[in-house]
Amino acid sequence: MTTGAAMGEARAASPALLRVRNLRKFFPISKGIFRRTVGHVRAVDDVSFDIQEGEALGLVGESGCGKTTTSRCILRAMTPTAGEMLYRTRDGRDVDLAPLSRRDLRPLRAEIQMIFQDPFGSLNPRMTLFDNVGEPLLVNGMRNRSERMDRVAELLRLVGLRAEFMHRFPHAVSGGQRQRIGIARALSTNPRLVVADEPVSALDVSVQAQVLNLLLELQQRLGLTFLFVAHDLSVVRHISDRVAVMYVGQIVELAPTSSLFARPRHPYTSALLKAVPVADPRVPTGDVLLKGEVPSPANPPSGCYFHPRCPFADERCRRETPPLRDIAPGHVVRCHHAERLELAGAA
Amino acid sequence: MTPAAPILSVRDLRVVFDLDEGQVRAVDGVSFDVQPGQIVGIVGESGCGKSVTMKALLQLVDEPGRLAGGSIAYRRANGTILDIASLDPRGREIRQIRGAEIALIPQEPMASFSPVHTVGDQIVEALQLHARQWRPDGGRLSRADARSIVVDLFRDVGISMPEQRVDAYSWQLSGGLRQRAMIAMALSCKPRLLIADEPTTAIDVTTQAQVLALLRELQRKYGTAIIFITHDLGVIAQMASEVVVMYLGRVMEQGPVDSIFHAARHPYTRALLRSMPSLRGTTRVALPTIAGSLPHPFNRPAGCPFNPRCEERAGPRCATHVPELREVVAGQAASCFLHHDAAEAS
Numbered sequence: 001m002t003t004g005a006a007m008g009e010a011r012a013a014s015p016a017l018l019r020v021r022n023l024r025k026f027f028p029i030s031k032g033i034f035r036r037t038v039g040h041v042r043a044v045d046d047v048s049f050d051i052q053e054g055e056a057l058g059l060v061g062e063s064g065c066g067k068t069t070t071s072r073c074i075l076r077a078m079t080p081t082a083g084e085m086l087y088r089t090r091d092g093r094d095v096d097l098a099p100l101s102r103r104d105l106r107p108l109r110a111e112i113q114m115i116f117q118d119p120f121g122s123l124n125p126r127m128t129l130f131d132n133v134g135e136p137l138l139v140n141g142m143r144n145r146s147e148r149m150d151r152v153a154e155l156l157r158l159v160g161l162r163a164e165f166m167h168r169f170p171h172a173v174s175g176g177q178r179q180r181i182g183i184a185r186a187l188s189t190n191p192r193l194v195v196a197d198e199p200v201s202a203l204d205v206s207v208q209a210q211v212l213n214l215l216l217e218l219q220q221r222l223g224l225t226f227l228f229v230a231h232d233l234s235v236v237r238h239i240s241d242r243v244a245v246m247y248v249g250q251i252v253e254l255a256p257t258s259s260l261f262a263r264p265r266h267p268y269t270s271a272l273l274k275a276v277p278v279a280d281p282r283v284p285t286g287d288v289l290l291k292g293e294v295p296s297p298a299n300p301p302s303g304c305y306f307h308p309r310c311p312f313a314d315e316r317c318r319r320e321t322p323p324l325r326d327i328a329p330g331h332v333v334r335c336h337h338a339e340r341l342e343l344a345g346a347a
Numbered sequence: 348m349t350p351a352a353p354i355l356s357v358r359d360l361r362v363v364f365d366l367d368e369g370q371v372r373a374v375d376g377v378s379f380d381v382q383p384g385q386i387v388g389i390v391g392e393s394g395c396g397k398s399v400t401m402k403a404l405l406q407l408v409d410e411p412g413r414l415a416g417g418s419i420a421y422r423r424a425n426g427t428i429l430d431i432a433s434l435d436p437r438g439r440e441i442r443q444i445r446g447a448e449i450a451l452i453p454q455e456p457m458a459s460f461s462p463v464h465t466v467g468d469q470i471v472e473a474l475q476l477h478a479r480q481w482r483p484d485g486g487r488l489s490r491a492d493a494r495s496i497v498v499d500l501f502r503d504v505g506i507s508m509p510e511q512r513v514d515a516y517s518w519q520l521s522g523g524l525r526q527r528a529m530i531a532m533a534l535s536c537k538p539r540l541l542i543a544d545e546p547t548t549a550i551d552v553t554t555q556a557q558v559l560a561l562l563r564e565l566q567r568k569y570g571t572a573i574i575f576i577t578h579d580l581g582v583i584a585q586m587a588s589e590v591v592v593m594y595l596g597r598v599m600e601q602g603p604v605d606s607i608f609h610a611a612r613h614p615y616t617r618a619l620l621r622s623m624p625s626l627r628g629t630t631r632v633a634l635p636t637i638a639g640s641l642p643h644p645f646n647r648p649a650g651c652p653f654n655p656r657c658e659e660r661a662g663p664r665c666a667t668h669v670p671e672l673r674e675v676v677a678g679q680a681a682s683c684f685l686h687h688d689a690a691e692a693s
């Protein structure tokens with residue numbers, strides 16, 4: 001069991017809005033006509049972190065590292081295999097989301113909402129944007145149509161769209177506008193925690209900037225708490241107060257954004273930063289530090305999951321799984337040798 | 348420094364799509380040169396015409412699209428110059444060039460391998476078709492020889508266990524491996540010009556670093572000229588020596604990579620560079636944005652295509668005349684009335 005101090009908890013007076021502890025989500029791999037289980041994909045493999053009220057926590061890592069699965073567990077779109085997710089409700093109770101039944105979850109649905117990478121997937125193409133954005137309102141008991149109209153108009157204006165947009169259908173709007181609709185829909189129930197899974201990854205640079213600005217503005221205006229998931233390090237850095245880096249189902253490092261990028265303490269974080277091409281031709285291209293491929297979460301390596309690709313790996317790394325532990329105030333890392341490593345950051 | 352004769356010289360290239368709703372001018376007067384052994388980066392947001400331009404270079408534009416004008420002067424190894432734009436898309440000449448002298452790594456690598464044959468078999472077949480590249484005596488390339496060349500190519504592009512991987516089907520490979528197999532396929536005929544259309548967009552940043560290193564090594568080792576298409580300005584900065592910036596089917600600016608990133612002349616280039624979050628800038632502040640949104644293809648603005656969104660407009664001419672792509676300082680050209688008065692004849 002990891003200690004609370006090791007979660008990179010900001011020393012805030014108030015307890016965290018969400019405390020995730022030792023979260024695991026394994027998918028069975030089955031074979032043969034009897035669908036015999038022959039193994040497990042360890043998609044989320046002992047993940048712990050806190051999210052303070054009003055902060056934006058970034059979750060970054062390469063595809064398949066477990067970001068979406070973590071998000072979907074928090075939203076209880078799936079039930080975790082193990083672990084706790086302690087959520088502090090609007091009325092001040094601490095509730096573990098992990099074991100809740102559908103019925104017990106229902107009152108919390110309005111408080112925790114999701115923004116998807118492709119809002120198209122979550123919008124019904126045969127319904128107008130009014131019906132799409134207003135649907136969560138209806139589900140949450142707002143029966144009166146004109147009341148819903150007013151609220152949808154307000155939400156559309158909030159995300160920078162004209163209220164007339166509500167009469168259009170999803171296919172009639174551009175990618176950037178569609179993402180604004182996805183945001184409006186997520187905000188319709190006045191959520192406290194918003195989980196955004198790759199919300200700008202499918203957008204072009206100029207549209208991406210507009211949507212990032214919108215998210216930042218809304219966060220400040222509405223006091224939202226964000227779990228911001230993305231694979232683009234520059235985007236995560238731009239929006240997050242703190243950042244967690246995942247590798248093969250585990251968090252390998254979590255720290256305040258500036259420390260993580262200036263002085264990463266995990267060899268994977270450092271290699272990941274160095275792999276990002278710098279948009280300045282005067283900065284020389286770095287050597288390729290990470291060779292080979294990311295291991296499969298169905299068959300993770302022994303010891304430290306990063307050891308087969310790590311330039312600093314020794315016998316202990318091959319044998320012993322490092323715990324996530326404190327290395328500096330608010331800075332946790334999953335590496336046996338973090339103290340003695342001098343790793344390059346992004347600056 | 349006078350540049351050598353370009354291997355490719357594109358002038359005023361136009362591609363239109365005739366649709367029921369009207370005509371889309373997907374490529375609307377594109378011009379650029381590629382020098383031998385050079386990496387030219389083409390950057391622009393989705394829909395600006397990058398992929399259609401590249402398909403046009405190989406006469407691969409699909410219906411309802413068609414080449415509507417311009418020239419594509421390609422200089423062959425023996426020095427003769429051929430206008431690809433005037434070739435029959437199904438003729439013998441373009442087939443000799445396509446895949447053999449100019450290879451394309453298309454944007455959708457999944458679609459470019461057949462799911463019913465192993466990737467190895469498909470590359471072997473391509474190799475045997477263009478055996479001349481490997482057998483200067485003009486003889487046939489045996490299947491066994493071709494296969495061993497493919498295994499070596501797989502190793503060169505960083506595919507581990509190449510002997511096993513050649514017998515895999517494309518759907519059995521991860522995105523990164525498929526992309527490498529696609530690169531191996533493109534290299535199999537030792538092209539003089541390689542066109543890579545967003546070769547790293549679908550793969551992760553650490554795999555991307557490996558693929559980019561591979562392409563750079565190729566260019567160094569064989570002097571292959573590369574046209575590299577991406578919407579990632581970081582990739583452009585690290586890969587290209589010359590950059591072409593496109594918007595709405597036209598070239599907005601073109602120049603050496605250092606000038607594009609440090610002395611951009613076109614308002615679109617400048618705005619694009621500003622709007623990008625970086626690993627160094629101030630965080631959690633509003634990023635500068637480009638006002639408005641991309642117009643619908645049927646709704647092209649009159650005048651400079653960027654004028655409705657431009658913050659530095661030169662004057663009323665911007666909304667009525669289309670600025671030409673003109674050299675504004677040595678080696679750097681811009682289509683913008685801030686820098687010259689030359690308009691296209693309409």
Ligand SMILES: Nc1ncnc2c1ncn2[C@@H]1O[C@H](COP(=O)(O)OP(=O)(O)O)[C@@H](O)[C@H]1O
Pocket residue numbers: 027041042043061062063064065066067068069070297
């Ligand atoms: N429903 C599922 N069944 C089996 N494996 C899954 C399922 N969902 C995700 N996975 C696997 O779990 C791992 C983590 O996936 P995911 O959380 O989507 O990663 P990310 O969002 O970081 O790309 C991957 O190896 C993926 O293939």
Ligand SMILES: Nc1ncnc2c1ncn2[C@@H]1O[C@H](COP(=O)(O)OP(=O)(O)O)[C@@H](O)[C@H]1O
Pocket residue numbers: 364366371373374391392393394395396397398399400410411412644
């Ligand atoms: N098959 C098609 N039918 C109609 N229009 C097309 C087709 N393919 C491309 N286009 C048009 O050409 C434009 C340029 O497309 P493309 O070259 O694929 O852009 P890019 O590669 O820069 O993202 C698009 O905006 C679209 O309007």
Ligand code: SF4
Pocket residue numbers: 266267268304305306307308310311312313314317322334335336337338
């Ligand atoms: S624990 Fe060892 S293998 Fe893992 S990251 Fe640290 S040095 Fe590398």
Ligand SMILES: [Mg+2]
Pocket residue numbers: 067068069
């Ligand atoms: Mg995901």
Ligand SMILES: [Mg+2]
Pocket residue numbers: 397398399454545
């Ligand atoms: Mg394209």
